[in-house]
Amino acid sequence: MELKKTSLNEAHKKCGGKMVDFFSWELPVEYSGLTTEHISVRESAGLFDVSHMGEVMVTGKDALKVVDYLVTNDAKVLEENQVMYTFMCNERGGVVDDLLVYKYTDERVLLVINAANIDKDLRWIEKKSEGFHVEIEDISSRISQIAIQGPKAQDILQKLTETSLDEIGFFRFKEGVVVAGERCLVSRTGYTGEDGFEIYTENASAEKIWESILETGGDEILPAGLGARDTLRFEAGLPLYGNELGDDITPLEAGFGFFVKLDKGEFIGREVLAEQKASGVKRRIAGFKLNGKGIGRSGYKVLAGDKEIGHITTGYQIPGRSQCIGLALIDKEHSKLGAEIDVQVRKRVVKGEIISKKFLDKNYKK
Known part of the structure; x- marks a missing residue:
């Protein structure tokens, strides 16, 4: 093809x-x-x-209303010409996609979505917008x-x-x-x-x-x-769909609860996310470093002794750093800072340690 x-x-x-x-x-x-x-x-x-990247324009009387229903963040508080980062979730609380919402007016909103998800997202948005007074146009x-x-x-x-x-x-x-x-x-x-x-x-x-x-x-x-x-x-600690986010990973497990506004009103996945927030997540994305030689790649197993406790979602030896650092989705009980872990790097087991996910001080202009 x-x-x-x-x-x-x-x-x-x-x-x-x-x-x-x-x-x-x-x-x-x-x-x-x-x-x-x-x-x-x-x-x-x-x-x-x-x-x-994909661009989907939502227009019509219910444009902002339907976007607010589709996403976890509170789109209603957006001012004109403001951008918002958020998630679209399925009914199980898993992430359909992470995206940017550009609000022109209450009746004109642009959604910027991930390239790999354009067709899937478009079908999802169109299906979940039924009954609302909106037009959905893929302008990608x-x-x-x-x-x-x-x-x-x-x-x-x-x-x-x-x-x-x-x-x-x-x-x-x-x-x-x-x-x-x-x-x-x-x-x-x-x-x-x-x-x-x-x-x-x-x-x-x-x-x-x-x-x-x-x-x-x-x-x-x-x-x-x-x-x-x-x-x-x-x-910079920013997630990648397919690594730190996915249909079976919730925003709370990924560590992005800030972008989930449970008190804003009804949205897709809210019930499951509210239950997860109340009971606590059983697994979470944690930062780690390897203390031995090797690079922990996406998909590699993370162990505590002989027990598999999760897998790496992203791992790199970042330019200017001597050690491999990474992110892993692991059982919460093993995710405390300083906890020792093992990583299966091909045929070897390499010692590692849980560290803060804040690998970099961001340099945004506020």
């Missing part, structure tokens, strides 16, 4: 992108190297193509999304627009921003733990914006691929 391509496919190849199959999309895993790209975002700036194929992230992101992007980026607050957005001569929606959001912006534009404008940002940034910015995107989000 032929892979889907974003509007920046040729631009990636010009930049020397190493292209891979990512959930049926041909996307760059790296350009100059994962470590170099990771450090560039932490110290200066990086540029990501995230056009494979018309929209390109570019993310510029890092401590120098604002300085670089500001040179390409007359709009004052200081006016766009954290998790806020602005329509009609002209970037490199092209009209865009710009939000102060991202997936790296650094300050930065996500730029939504028509496909025909994407390559001009991409090349203009790289030219303007010069030595202060690098294009960054899927590899650095994953190490950066992991180091």
Whole structure:
């Protein structure tokens, strides 16, 4: 089957992108190297193509009402031009997807969903919206999304627009921003733990914006691929659907109860999540480090003595760190800080220890 391509496919190849199959999309895993790209975002700036992400527009009299029913966070408190992170859950409390909600007005709301889940999410949203006065439109194929992230992101992007980026607050957005001569929606959001912006534009404008940002940034910015995107989000403690989140993992087990507002009114999965909150979770996502040599990869077993107590969801030796660190979904009784664990790394058992999931102090601009 032929892979889907974003509007920046040729631009990636010009930049020397190493292209891979990512959930049926041909996307760059790296350009100059994962470590170099990771450090560039932490110290200066990086540029990501995230056009494979899905965009679903919800419009109509009940737009905000149906979104609030679909998600765990309280969409009713959103102001116009505000963004919210949240989860869509199934009736068992498991996560259908994690997403961003962009509120234009009470009657116009944009949902930004994960690329691997677009078809599944769309069917879910349409089914659960029956009986509401709304229209659901998948606009993913018309929209390109570019993310510029890092401590120098604002300085670089500001040179390409007359709009004052200081006016766009954290998790806020602005329509009609002209970037490199092209009209865009710009939000102060991202997936790296650094300050930065996500730029939504028509496909025909994407390559001009991409090349203009790289030219303007010069030595202060690098294009960054899927590899650095994953190490950066992991180091910042941000979950990845399919790893820390899934149909059988609840937001409470994943450690994101802050985004579950049980007192906001009815929403899908509320009853199960309320029971779980009252009784306590039996398993949870915990941070760990390995004290021996080896890297704990996703899916590796976590042991306490001879007992299997869970599995790794993400593990890396992050650039600049000597030890492998990671996240694991394990039995709660073994998740206390300082608890000793064993990790099955191929045919070896490597000693480890439970540590805080706060691997990085985030550098968001509030």
